[in-house]
Amino acid sequence: MFKRYLITSWLLAVTSTAWALAPAPGFKVKTTLGDVITYELAGKDIEINSMDSDFKYEDLTQKEMDNLKSLVKAKQEYGKMFGFADWKATGQKLIEKNGERIVLIQGNYKDAQKKTVNFIEVYWANPAKAGQYLITSDTLSLKMDNFSDYLK
Amino acid sequence: MRIFLALVILLNSFAVVAGPAVSSSAPEETFSYDPRVDEFYENPEPQVEASAVDCKMNAADIKSKRGPASAPACTTPAQLMAVNVSNTDFSRICQRMVAQDPGCQRIKPEKRMSCSGKRENMILSSANLLPKVGQCLKGLLWDSMVDLGKFILDIIKFLVKAQVNSLVGMVRFLTDSTYREQTIAAANNAANQGSRLGMSFLRSSGAYFAREYPRNLLRHPFNPMLAVGETLLNPLMKFITESVESIANYYIPQYQCMNGTAKLYTICKVIGDFVMPPAFMFAFLKNGVNGLRALAATAKVASIRRRFGAVNEISDVLRAARRVEAPRISVAPVRRLPAPHTPARPPVVHPPGHPARIHPPRPRPVAELPAAPLRRQSPDDLIEVARSHRAENAAEDVANGVDDIAPAATPSPVSAEAAVAPAATTAVVESADAVAETLMRQPEFREVLGGLAGTEKAQAAHALEQLSKGGASPGITVDLYRKLEPQIASEVARAPSGSVDHWAQLGRYIQKEKAAGKTDQAIQRKIEDAFQCR
Incomplete structure (x- = not known):
């Protein structure tokens, strides 16, 4: 009986994680602050922050993505207040394949020392799950087309 | 089974909380400080409360008809401080109030609220916010930086939910409780709170903050408050101070009758007694003073209440001693307050003709523990100056009396440095x-x-x-x-x-x-x- 329970739990765990986007193998948890988990890749200047999300699969549409443009100014104001000044988006894209939708935004901002930090924001959802991630690097130039190198 | 265990371990590893491990090379730091924040402080929105109208009318009555002695409203210093009246009206109402309010009467004149202007009774002027309040908050938050980080993430969520999208609005949200309550209420009542993707887009600001915050903490090992960034620093400190002030106001009846300097002193003393519980700040953020009331039943606040009780009892003992005897009571700084109150010795009865200025046996209502060692020592000469100055201050404080506030107790090692003494600092x-x-x-x-x-x-x-x-x-x-x-x-x-x-x-x-x-x-x-x- 207990063995069957264990197998069931295992199957559930495996299937549920297999369906969610997660940092690529090699990324390890570095810090946790509230609901934000920061992962790092040893020896590489790259970090992934994952946090809880409220959006759903049906929210990831071209129209919703276009609406984000009206919030860029607000995002920049948040940036000034919370330590990521001069936030700029240099590109965005919606990908839909295999029952998943992904909104990608790439760009850069200035940290407290005025150093440029490159980022990709990833909003991912399938009909059952959703997640949002922030990939950042001080030195690597991140391209949104390569986001799947970091999130699998 | 081995595969299962390996998977369980792998899955659990996602929940592991790891410590920060960031390189500590710290190049020169500069802040992007938005001038609009200063503009906001220079031109804050006027706060008008319900009682303001009454007070204004009565102030007019005073002027035109009945004179200062008959001013019927604005009966408490808190009310008076909350309303908008001219300086002249403020002075008139204030003078009458100070003369009549029992709480005000318990405070020494030099600590009592100033009737020459409202500003002198406020601690939150831009001039003293950073150097003075910041100094005592630094000790408070020394080991609460993780909690502070989480709290800032909560603030971001609140701001997004309340659709506060401008820098000035954010500053106002933190510094103006009326505006905060209004925006939170409006957001709760709003039928449409904006698109879910849009809100997630703004809420991702928390991810940026979580990335930068640990790095900034490492750059400011001796002043961790600076890790929040300079733009957020002032409004956040104002918010924290306001919440601490509210708790002081909630528990110390005479607080509102103190002038700005005495309030600041009291706050720093009170802060020394407990580490700010994040739950308190969060409750205050959400519901203001009502949040305090809701928290009143919790164990943490019960413990704070007991400590305030002890503070008041100790003050009573000191006051009793002063009534009996001379102004020069020399009491060393108290380092830690035990919860139970030890009754004072009965006053000494002097024989007739006994000189009035002989000191009574010193009341020792609490155990005096040796001062905690400095975490980082100052250079010798500074320490020497600090020692002598501290001794002077301690005697002066008790003799002059903050009246109702006993010397600060010391929290855990957190603020050992501050604990050695605000006076030393x-x-x-x-x-x-x-x-x-x-x-x-x-x-x-x-x-x-x-x-x-x-x-x-x-x-x-x-x-x-x-x-x-x-x-x-x-x-x-x-x-x-x-x-x-x-x-x-x-x-x-x-x-x-x-x-x-x-x-x-x-x-x-x-x-x-x-x-x-x-x-x-x-x-x-x-x-x-x-x-x-x-």
């Missing part, structure tokens, strides 16, 4: 003020000293002064200070007693080398090699 600050003032004229030194306060500023000013006595350029002096400071601080911490003044030694060394015709760069290289910090 004050002394160091004061003794180094002139030095810092002079040094600040140089932009290079201003950059170092501008972000510091209190003991750290004093220590930095001392170090820079000693180094610059050698005659090297300010740029090299600052560079050397930044590179050597961690090593010298740890050396001083390792051997605090009787330790030499390393900075003075270095200054003398530079002077000698300069006299021998060495260039600044050569001297710098030599020192850096010696300290292995190049």
Whole structure:
């Protein structure tokens, strides 16, 4: 009986994680602050922050993505207040394949020392799950087309 | 089964909380400070409360008909401070109130609210916010930086939910409780709170903050509050101070009748007694003073209430002693308040003809513990100044009486430095003020000293002064200070007693080398090699 329970739990765990986007193998948890988990890749200047999300699969549409443009100014104001000044988006894209939708935004901002930090924001959802991630690097130039190198 | 266990371990590893492991190389720091924040402070939105109308009408009555003695409303200092009245009206109502309010009567005149103007009774002027409140909040938050980080993430969520999308709005949200309540209520009632993707897009600001915050903490090991960034620093401190002030106001009936300086002093004393519970700040953020009431039943607040009780009882004992006897009661600073109250000894009855100024047996309502050691020692001369100044202050405080607030108790090791004494800190600050003032004229030194306060500023000013006595350029002096400071601080911490003044030694060394015709760069290289910090 207990063995069957264990197998069931295992199957559930495996299937549920297999369906969610997660940092690529090699990324390890570095810090946790509230609901934000920061992962790092040893020896590489790259970090992934994952946090809880409220959006759903049906929210990831071209129209919703276009609406984000009206919030860029607000995002920049948040940036000034919370330590990521001069936030700029240099590109965005919606990908839909295999029952998943992904909104990608790439760009850069200035940290407290005025150093440029490159980022990709990833909003991912399938009909059952959703997640949002922030990939950042001080030195690597991140391209949104390569986001799947970091999130699998 | 092995595969299963391996998977379980793998899955669990996602929940592991790891400590920060960021490189601590700290290049020069600059802040992007938005001038609109200052504009906001200079032109805050006027706060009009319901009672304002009554008070204004009564103030007019006073003027036109009945005169100051008959002013019927604004019966409490809190009410008066909350309303908008002209300075003249404020003075009239205030004078009457101070004369009649029993709470006000219990406060010494020099600590009592000033009737010459409202501003003097407020602690939150931009002039004292950073240097004074920041100094006492620093100790408070020393080991709560993770909680503070989480709290800021909560603030971001609140701001997004309340659709506060401008910098000025965010500052106002933190600094103006009326606006905060209105926006939160409006957001709760709004049928459509905006698109879910849009809200997630803004809420991702929390991810950026979570990335930068640990890095900034490592850059400010001695002043972790600065890790929140300069734009957020002032409004956040104002919010925290407001919440601490509210708790003081909630538990100390006389608080509102104090002038600004006495309020500040009280707050710093009160802060010393407990580490700010994040739950309290969050409750205050959400529901203001009502949040406090909701929290009143919790264990944490119950413990705070007991401590306030102890503070008041101790004050009563001291007051009783003062009533019986002379103004020169010498009581050493109390370091820790035990919860239970120890009754005072009965007053000594002097025989007739006994001189009035003989001291009674000193009331010892609480155990006096030795002062906690400094986490980082100041240079010897500063400590000496601090010691004597502290002794003077302690006697003066009790004799003059904050009246109702006993000396601060000491929280855990968190604020050991602050615990050695606010007075000690004050002394160091004061003794180094002139030095810092002079040094600040140089932009290079201003950059170092501008972000510091209190003991750290004093220590930095001392170090820079000693180094610059050698005659090297300010740029090299600052560079050397930044590179050597961690090593010298740890050396001083390792051997605090009787330790030499390393900075003075270095200054003398530079002077000698300069006299021998060495260039600044050569001297710098030599020192850096010696300290292995190049």
